[in-house]
Amino acid sequence: MKTPSDLYTEDLTIQFGGHIAVNKVSCRFKPNELTVVVGPNGAGKTTLFNLMSGQLIATSGKVMLGDTDLTRLAPSQRAKQGIGRAFQLTNLFPKLSVLENVRLAVQAQAKVGMRIFTHAKSLKYLEQQAYEYLSQTRLEKVAHLPVSALSHGDQRKLEVALLMAMQPAVFMFDEPTAGMSIDEAPVILELIDQIKQDSSKIILLVEHKMDVVRALADRIIVLHNGELVADGEPEEVIAMPIVREIYLGNAA
Ligand SMILES: Nc1ncnc2c1ncn2[C@@H]1O[C@H](COP(=O)(O)OP(=O)(O)OP(=O)(O)O)[C@@H](O)[C@H]1O
Numbered sequence: 001m002k003t004p005s006d007l008y009t010e011d012l013t014i015q016f017g018g019h020i021a022v023n024k025v026s027c028r029f030k031p032n033e034l035t036v037v038v039g040p041n042g043a044g045k046t047t048l049f050n051l052m053s054g055q056l057i058a059t060s061g062k063v064m065l066g067d068t069d070l071t072r073l074a075p076s077q078r079a080k081q082g083i084g085r086a087f088q089l090t091n092l093f094p095k096l097s098v099l100e101n102v103r104l105a106v107q108a109q110a111k112v113g114m115r116i117f118t119h120a121k122s123l124k125y126l127e128q129q130a131y132e133y134l135s136q137t138r139l140e141k142v143a144h145l146p147v148s149a150l151s152h153g154d155q156r157k158l159e160v161a162l163l164m165a166m167q168p169a170v171f172m173f174d175e176p177t178a179g180m181s182i183d184e185a186p187v188i189l190e191l192i193d194q195i196k197q198d199s200s201k202i203i204l205l206v207e208h209k210m211d212v213v214r215a216l217a218d219r220i221i222v223l224h225n226g227e228l229v230a231d232g233e234p235e236e237v238i239a240m241p242i243v244r245e246i247y248l249g250n251a252a
């Protein structure tokens, strides 16, 4: 197995017309580290994610995964390199069942690894793997429903199941519990915690809820007006005046 690489950005910048949404951000994300990205609304958190996963192409600066320059690659090419961003369910097959969708993701990953396809029992094996992800995400009960019939909370869980099936090196979650009910949100957070147990993974999480940040973060970075204004240990960053301002809601 290849040693996991760091994901890092160098002076990463994107400008929309006259507005610089992400401004010369340089930061490094290491395997076995969960980094929470915080900052007020419009700070550039989602835009930074888009620049790393390829939904947006930088105006200047770089995105690197180890020695591989991702800066100009399309999202699908970055996914092949190991960048995992929660699927948009619009990319799925809405009429196929939840199980079939996860099986297709497992199958795509198996092809990439060139394993198992020589075995006659491969389909059964793929389905068992898919069930495993559904069981981890507590979706067994809806395995045979079409994706289009899922509740919002179950759709979010399915996004995580699909991401797990892809076995990426980097997991990116942008407000994964947004719009979820109070009893559904802990399932997602437990899953993220479970992914964290695999020490080879880089995990990036945008999250507003401070209790979640405290529970999961190994490190916090703070964006403000597109700039990286803090980067460090959770306790140290949470104590910074800028972060307190952000969470008191009066950051300029
Ligand atoms: N495609 C785009 N075209 C023009 N402006 C954009 C585009 N995407 C983002 N922006 C602008 O960039 C800034 C950063 O937006 P972004 O969505 O990254 O913020 P955010 O930190 O994720 O905020 P939130 O907490 O509300 O999700 C905002 O001013 C936004 O209007």
Ligand SMILES: [Mg+2]
Binding pocket: 045, 046, 047, 174
């Ligand atoms: Mg956002």
